[in-house]
Amino acid sequence: MKTYIKDLSTHKDSVVTLQGWVQNKRESKALIFIILRDGSGFCQCIADLAVLGDIKFAEASKLGQESSISITGKVVEDTRQIGGFEIHVQSIDIVQNCADYPIANKEHGIEFLMDQRHLWLRSKRQWAIMRVRNTVIFSIHKFFQKEGFVQMDAPIFTGNAAEGTTDLFETDFYGQPAYLSQSGQLYGEAMAMAMGKIYTFGPTFRSEKSKTRRHLSEFWMIEPEMAFHDIYDNMDCIEDFVRYVVKEVLENCKVELELLERDTTILEKTVEPFIRLTYDNAVAIIKGEQEVEGQTTIAVLEQDLADTKANIASLKADIAEREEKIAAGGMKKGQVNFNLNTIDKNKNQIKQLEEDERNIPQWLDSAKNFTYGEDFGGSDETVLTRMFDVPVMVYDWPHEVKAFYLKRNPENPRFARGVDMLAPEGYGEVVGGGERETNEQMLIEKINEHKLPMEVFEWYLDLRRFGSVPHAGFGLGLERLIAWICKLPHVRETIPFPRMYGRLNP
């Protein structure tokens, strides 16, 4: 039976052997501090010259970052350490000593890190994110299984587009064109008529040339579909589902969230009811015509812009002050380095803030001039969710802007019964779904309206000919959910090897 770092608390004061990699190392004449990582966690190991002897100690002191080793030593409680324990080393076996590991313990640029993705996955932040991803995936399955859903796999090769507008990746399927799946939903509907409640969990491909923090070319989507469910049942399901997953992460990923420095207040708020708004209502809020808790979006955004400007000014003042101090001289070298590093960090922050400074006025403009009847843009979602601290569900959309398969509101046919769930803190659309059209004639009209080839939808129309029932479902973007839960600046860090516009390797 092997021992892992996560289980050290059960081995207090006994001697164990750990196998792993040198994450970092500090050395002196008689002591070496090795931060060992074994995939399950991180642990400081102290090697003493008096214990190891000259030869072994010299070997250990030469260990490069990410060298692979096996360490035997005593487990000692030490509250200063991450896991609360450290190892007093008795012996070290070197599996491989390596040198010149490319990723240093310092700030790197995103392009460099993405090129080193195969190695970057080993670093602490990425370790934490991948473990949150694992917990999210596992809890998604747990939720649907406990609710009686049947998991199904939709095909990845498809002969048609579910929604004509999106760009598809074309491949060659024995001489005829085929497209990589951009949604398993239509197949999910067929399966729901067989199983009652189903969910898909699979990869999705979209060749949108989008370079934003929310887009990947290959991402994972979860698509439940439920027979005898309407739009309101659907919203209940979305809410229960998202609440459950967030709760599971909060319970099982404490160490990871702490490592990511995630403020969990907003996540804990998901126990409260989510906000439900009709499209009309949401538009009024976006345009600043309707207040939320005494404030309009316009006022909030203008305040955000003012805050951003003030932040930039104070960071610049801080830099100037530090530069002045350094120039004045008399500072120790260590202090100078510290100040230089801080200046670098501030400059990076200023760059990000300056992008906000450029973007916020655009968003403000777009919100003020929002045309009723249009779909929300990314910035409109940001503006809307900025007003609330729980997820927002917007439903009953103008039918023209939504997919052909959505049901019309029988009381007001201008609206289609779609629903989008927008995550707080500016993360925007995480879920899109709705109640499906059950009337065959309405569907045929819509397919024609969208200029889609009727023949490939014949099988889909069969679902309306044989025992058609009200049904609803939604699609959840796994990476967007993880990005929000971890509060990451970009979805690219939520998937082991991201595929996006301009990025196919490694």
Add this chain to the structure above:
RNA sequence: GCCUCAUUAGCUCAGUUGGUUAGAGCGACGGACUGUUAAUCCGCAGGUCCCAGGUUCGAGUCCUGGAUGGGGCGCCA
């Protein structure tokens, strides 16, 4: 497809109005020192200033075009 910002040492960045031999920190390497938390201190090495044209007595700096990357819009989860 459109808009915008950027590209200088292995990495993160300075480089003033165009002006002599392009700088710093981190990392690497050599040494000193220490229950250290990105330790600290001393020393040393390290450059096709993204590419191609142009303006100029003179270009890292200005202009034109291109490549690559960041961010935003459209589109979407």
